[in-house]
Amino acid sequence: MSAAEDFAPGFEPTPNDLEAFWIPFTPNRSFKRRPRLITGARGMYYETAEGRAVIDGTAGLWCCNAGHAREPIVNAIQKAAATLDYSPSFQFSHPGAFSLASRLADMAPGDLDHVFFANSGSEAVDSALKIALAYHHIRGNGSRTRLIGRERGYHGVGFGGISVGGIVNNRKFFGGLLGGVDHLPHTYSREHQGFTKGEPDWGAHLADDLDRIVALHDASTIAAVIVEPMAGSTGVLPPPKGYLKRLREICDRHGILLIFDEVITAFGRLGFATAAERYGVVPDMITFAKGVTSGAVPMGGVIVRKPIYDAFMQGPDHMIELFHGYTYSAHPLAVAAGLATLELYRNEGLFERARELEALWAEASMALKELPNVADIRTVGLATAIDLEPRPDAPGLRGYEVMERGFHDHAVMIRVTGDTLALSPPLIVSEEEIAAIFEGVGRVIQEVP
Numbered sequence: 006m007s008a009a010e011d012f013a014p015g016f017e018p019t020p021n022d023l024e025a026f027w028i029p030f031t032p033n034r035s036f037k038r039r040p041r042l043i044t045g046a047r048g049m050y051y052e053t054a055e056g057r058a059v060i061d062g063t064a065g066l067w068c069c070n071a072g073h074a075r076e077p078i079v080n081a082i083q084k085a086a087a088t089l090d091y092s093p094s095f096q097f098s099h100p101g102a103f104s105l106a107s108r109l110a111d112m113a114p115g116d117l118d119h120v121f122f123a124n125s126g127s128e129a130v131d132s133a134l135k136i137a138l139a140y141h142h143i144r145g146n147g148s149r150t151r152l153i154g155r156e157r158g159y160h161g162v163g164f165g166g167i168s169v170g171g172i173v174n175n176r177k178f179f180g181g182l183l184g185g186v187d188h189l190p191h192t193y194s195r196e197h198q199g200f201t202k203g204e205p206d207w208g209a210h211l212a213d214d215l216d217r218i219v220a221l222h223d224a225s226t227i228a229a230v231i232v233e234p235m236a237g238s239t240g241v242l243p244p245p246k247g248y249l250k251r252l253r254e255i256c257d258r259h260g261i262l263l264i265f266d267e268v269i270t271a272f273g274r275l276g277f278a279t280a281a282e283r284y285g286v287v288p289d290m291i292t293f294a295k296g297v298t299s300g301a302v303p304m305g306g307v308i309v310r311k312p313i314y315d316a317f318m319q320g321p322d323h324m325i326e327l328f329h330g331y332t333y334s335a336h337p338l339a340v341a342a343g344l345a346t347l348e349l350y351r352n353e354g355l356f357e358r359a360r361e362l363e364a365l366w367a368e369a370s371m372a373l374k375e376l377p378n379v380a381d382i383r384t385v386g387l388a389t390a391i392d393l394e395p396r397p398d399a400p401g402l403r404g405y406e407v408m409e410r411g412f413h414d415h416a417v418m419i420r421v422t423g424d425t426l427a428l429s430p431p432l433i434v435s436e437e438e439i440a441a442i443f444e445g446v447g448r449v450i451q452e453v454p
């Protein structure tokens with residue numbers, strides 16, 4: 006266990022009061038009764054307030070793809086903090102922002118070559134939706150205002166993101182949301198896809214629903230379609246084979262922009278820099294966040310195709326072309342973390358590593374198939390979801406208990422949404438650590454009634 010002087014001020018293992026902090030997306034009362042406090046992180050492991058090591062089965066929240074407290078990233082952040090703590094993001098900038106944008110543009114496929122920076126996935130999504138609307142507006146297609154999302158989609162928590170998102174609890178409390186939004190059907194069918202490794206054979210036809218939506222509203226009213234290439238937060242739904250290509254074709258036919266929300270899938274989760282690359286489909290925009298800094302400093306953004314950027318570059322030179330941005334867009338600390346992270350991904354070949362481990366990871370995931378209450382398992386890249394049968398009287402409780410006991414009793418961090426467990430380790434995970442993660446998860450599933 007670390008000594009008291011090892012902690013940043015206020016980070017000592019026992020906070021004097023748990024009440025004031027309203028914890029996001031967390032049952033606060035239950036958490037505060039038996040907190041899951043993390044005080045340190047290194048490589049594949051967290052350290053708890055009690056001094057226990059917990060293996061990180063989830064890369065934090067799908068973000069710490071390079072593992073924790075990696076020296077090159079830490080050094081870059083420290084250096085930036087000491088040399089350029091902040092520079093205004095409107096009307097001024099700093100060299101690092103241009104370097105990182107160029108690196109991201111190089112990494113993205115096709116002519117996706119301009120980068121707009123934000124600070125989170127939610128902001129990235131709002132930025133992409135606004136760019137889509139403004140793009141049509143400036144090209145004289147102001148009637149194209151509809152946005153199309155997908156059932157079970159997660160695009161963060163801004164009003165744009167929850168409007169195009171398709172997770173009921175994230176929507177139902179928050180009023181009318183954005184107008185003019187419609188949704189594609191989700192792509193999951195347990196009957197046709199149960200226990201599939203990778204992309205399921207069944208379901209490409211579900212993309213054709215976009216034609217139905219176009220027939221209903223007319224293409225001239227539709228600005229963009231946004232989907233996660235692999236739906237992560239709802240429980241790892243890899244796209245059916247051919248689905249994304251069909252979506253691209255239909256969008257092209259109707260002049261509709263296609264946005265891939267790659268907040269989870271970019272930076273190696275599926276064994277490639279982007280899911281667009283894995284699936285050979287070039288969208289008009291890619292949103293990113295999380296893995297761009299390996300979670301070390303908040304950052305998000307949108308990579309847009311050249312014709313979209315070019316469409317804005319008109320009018321008097323001194324006029325702002327896009328009335329959008331954030332105080333902390335391309336914050337120097339985030340940029341420093343981003344540059345160091347991309348370098349580390351490349352030097353250690355972490356995207357390729359994820360690709361090489363995919364088969365073994367899928368095998369280890371499916372080995373849990375026969376355990377009690379396991380209703381389905383899905384895997385793709387280094388991501389797995391395990392659906393547990395909900396208890397009839399208490400949906401979500403079985404999943405919650407598995408996550409809780411995993412942390413307290415089996416030294417493994419598991420992500421849970423409802424009764425679905427999700428696993429997505431840092432890409433540095435070793436074969437032994439994969440075995441350890443699934444051993445822990447398997448034991449806790451067996452233990453929880």
Ligand SMILES: Cc1ncc(COP(=O)(O)O)c(C=O)c1O
Nearest residue numbers: 125126127159160161266268269
């Ligand atoms: C696909 C996708 N979009 C957007 C977000 C929102 O990101 P953030 O929590 O950084 O706002 C997430 C977060 O998990 C995500 O998975």
